[in-house]
Amino acid sequence: MALPHDADTVYTRGMKVEHPSVCPLDCPDTCSLTVTVEDERIVSIRGSRANPYTAGVLCAKVPEAYPGFVHGEGRLKTPLRRVGAKGEGRFERISWAQALDIVHERFTDVMAAHGPQAILPLNYAGPHGMLAGGSMDLRFFHRLGASLLDRRPLCGGIRTEAWVGTFGPVPGIKPEQAEHARLIIAWGSNVTWSNLHFVPIINRARRAGAKLVIVDTRRTKIAEQADLHIALRPGTDVVLAWAMAAELERQGGLDRAFIERHVQGFDEYMALARRFTPADAARICGVDERDVRELADWYRTLSPAVITVGNGLERNRNGGSGIRAVFALPALAGKFGVVGGGLINGASFAFPKTPQRLARPDFVPKGTRTLNIIDVGRHLTDGALAPPLKALFIYNHNPLVVHPDQNRLRRGLAREDLFVVGADVVMTDSLAYADVVLPACSHFEHPDLFAAYGTHWLQRAAPVIPPQGEALPNTEIFRRLAARFGFTDPAFRASDAELMDDALDGGDVRMGGKRPSAIPLDHATPMMVGGEDAMLFQNVFPKTASGKVELASSYLEGKYGARLPRWKELRSSYPLTLISPASDQRITSTFGGLHVGDGPPPLEMHPADARARGLRDGARVRVWNDLGEVRLPLRITQVIPRGVVCSLKGAWMATTDNGQTVSALCPADHADISEGACYNDARVEVAAL
Numbered sequence: 001m002a003l004p005h006d007a008d009t010v011y012t013r014g015m016k017v018e019h020p021s022v023c024p025l026d027c028p029d030t031c032s033l034t035v036t037v038e039d040e041r042i043v044s045i046r047g048s049r050a051n052p053y054t055a056g057v058l059c060a061k062v063p064e065a066y067p068g069f070v071h072g073e074g075r076l077k078t079p080l081r082r083v084g085a086k087g088e089g090r091f092e093r094i095s096w097a098q099a100l101d102i103v104h105e106r107f108t109d110v111m112a113a114h115g116p117q118a119i120l121p122l123n124y125a126g127p128h129g130m131l132a133g134g135s136m137d138l139r140f141f142h143r144l145g146a147s148l149l150d151r152r153p154l155c156g157g158i159r160t161e162a163w164v165g166t167f168g169p170v171p172g173i174k175p176e177q178a179e180h181a182r183l184i185i186a187w188g189s190n191v192t193w194s195n196l197h198f199v200p201i202i203n204r205a206r207r208a209g210a211k212l213v214i215v216d217t218r219r220t221k222i223a224e225q226a227d228l229h230i231a232l233r234p235g236t237d238v239v240l241a242w243a244m245a246a247e248l249e250r251q252g253g254l255d256r257a258f259i260e261r262h263v264q265g266f267d268e269y270m271a272l273a274r275r276f277t278p279a280d281a282a283r284i285c286g287v288d289e290r291d292v293r294e295l296a297d298w299y300r301t302l303s304p305a306v307i308t309v310g311n312g313l314e315r316n317r318n319g320g321s322g323i324r325a326v327f328a329l330p331a332l333a334g335k336f337g338v339v340g341g342g343l344i345n346g347a348s349f350a351f352p353k354t355p356q357r358l359a360r361p362d363f364v365p366k367g368t369r370t371l372n373i374i375d376v377g378r379h380l381t382d383g384a385l386a387p388p389l390k391a392l393f394i395y396n397h398n399p400l401v402v403h404p405d406q407n408r409l410r411r412g413l414a415r416e417d418l419f420v421v422g423a424d425v426v427m428t429d430s431l432a433y434a435d436v437v438l439p440a441c442s443h444f445e446h447p448d449l450f451a452a453y454g455t456h457w458l459q460r461a462a463p464v465i466p467p468q469g470e471a472l473p474n475t476e477i478f479r480r481l482a483a484r485f486g487f488t489d490p491a492f493r494a495s496d497a498e499l500m501d502d503a504l505d506g507g508d509v510r511m512g513g514k515r516p517s518a519i520p521l522d523h524a525t526p527m528m529v530g531g532e533d534a535m536l537f538q539n540v541f542p543k544t545a546s547g548k549v550e551l552a553s554s555y556l557e558g559k560y561g562a563r564l565p566r567w568k569e570l571r572s573s574y575p576l577t578l579i580s581p582a583s584d585q586r587i588t589s590t591f592g593g594l595h596v597g598d599g600p601p602p603l604e605m606h607p608a609d610a611r612a613r614g615l616r617d618g619a620r621v622r623v624w625n626d627l628g629e630v631r632l633p634l635r636i637t638q639v640i641p642r643g644v645v646c647s648l649k650g651a652w653m654a655t656t657d658n659g660q661t662v663s664a665l666c667p668a669d670h671a672d673i674s675e676g677a678c679y680n681d682a683r684v685e686v687a688a689l
Helices: 061-071 096-114 130-134 136-144 157-167 175-180 198-207 237-250 256-262 266-273 278-285 289-301 319-333 355-359 373-381 406-413 474-484 496-503 554-560 592-598 607-612
Strands: 016-022 032-038 041-047 080-082 091-093 119-123 148-150 183-187 211-215 228-230 305-309 342-344 370-372 391-395 419-424 436-439 448-451 457-461 576-579 603-605 620-625 628-636 644-646 683-688
Touching: 016 457, 041 061, 061 592, 080 096, 096 119, 096 391, 096 419, 096 436, 096 474, 119 136, 119 148, 119 373, 130 136, 130 355, 130 448, 130 474, 130 496, 136 355, 136 474, 157 319, 157 554, 175 198, 175 305, 175 342, 183 198, 183 289, 198 211, 211 289, 228 289, 237 266, 237 278, 237 289, 237 319, 256 319, 266 319, 278 289, 289 319, 305 319, 319 342, 319 554, 355 496, 370 373, 373 406, 448 496, 603 607, 607 628
Parallel strands: 119 391, 148 370, 183 211, 183 305, 211 228, 305 342, 391 419, 419 436, 576 644, 603 628
Antiparallel strands: 016 032, 032 041, 080 091, 080 436, 448 457, 576 683, 603 644, 620 628, 620 683
């Protein structure tokens, strides 16, 4: 079966050609790219101005890493079959026909013995395009009757559920509006590494007199430049936000008219907030009481005031409560409805998505179970699941590096009775446990749509190089699997262009009269409301059950029993809190294979904690708890507060001498809403190795 040619791409030999493209990394910015190709190889990548928000600027990761990622030694170019022990990484080459036959035979055997729900797709957000990340693949697994996977809890799901529970499925303001703010608060968001293009907006606002506040455990580069940095203990954000709300009330900073008209649950919410004074917040959060009072005073007196909330504060047992408490602040203080005011969140709701058409959930058999992605390791090892998991299909994901409780997941993947299929661009730690490996195209080799989750710009990309070797796009892999399984519905023969048109409502006014498959490649399409930027309480209003901002949420009460935020202290025999944020090299684990020779990222520790343990800078240390042990070089620094240690995420297992990374130390516990991941609830001890 020949791979369809994309009409927007002309491949050339013997000359350099520049093509427009889009960065697919799991990042809120979604940069536009200019890719230089010579002899069907990517030779350079730079930013373009097709997306006005990213405006030609790229982080260092993309131009340095992508050519090696696409063309390097680790690239998968043929289907493979395992010939060694699981995890050993020994494979032999096979044909696509053989690979599809093996998958069909083994899946059929599993379904005959245990039913289709014994099969689980294990996928996440590797390529962030709408087609590669959830189109033909979901149609296939829905029709197969496989167990459904709830991917949201791994990252971002808590924040999304908190947003929907408070405001409903509506967009907040676009980040560009922050240029007009007089106060900018970046809460749990390291914008320098994870939201780079917000930094120039901050700088322009500050030149016009705005103040910048960073609420983040680690003293990041942007925190060093801020007017105020509040380095609170992980998991205590809800207490800080409650104390701010109570202090706003004490200072007369609540907008009573706005609350009366637009807020539901005020009395219930404030009954919780009033329990915490700035002094209480200082003690619980580990910050200066004067900073808490100053932050509340600035938020009361400076307008417009905008808050951007990152995913950092969601990764703990109180994550949903912390985010909800932050979301409450502009409603209490009446900061909505003005240019540059409110919240920069909910961007994914700016797009006219049509998931019912794209993913075809109508194919799902009634009663099919849904499994939380956080629980996969437990389900593979404890034997309590009925029917048991007997087959996995891993794609767009490197779960061994990304999931918490790494060692349990590894034990599950090592089961000889578990049939594992893997599809990826490169050979990952997780694919070493696969029985069959399928070579997938990079996003430079297939068309896709990119609806950003941090901005209000829609982009389309066409392939800039042909598929490398025998690699196939995800859409084509699952078309061929659907054909091999005898699925005859026309939905399984849809072209990529047809999938694009299924992904978004082409008749929506935001599309400007163009089909999704025909929007321009050389400039991004803005998502607007009536020709204007979306703005809560001006042209966008809450879509909650009450039609108001719900500080006491009926939606979250029904799903999680979480009508109101709460705070639950974590007690542990291990004295140090481990956090594992993104870095300038790895916002995800995608490029981890390119940095194996660099060794593991260091463990950052405050000087007082190092002295108490007799540790010196540069020493190798063991970091451990009941779940595992990681061996890292030590960096003694005051960028991290006492009682907290930090090692940046995304490193592959080969970087450490015992094959464990920081994910091995993170519990697979559930947060207060969305049953989300609790990476920052990791508690550890550290000693010299």
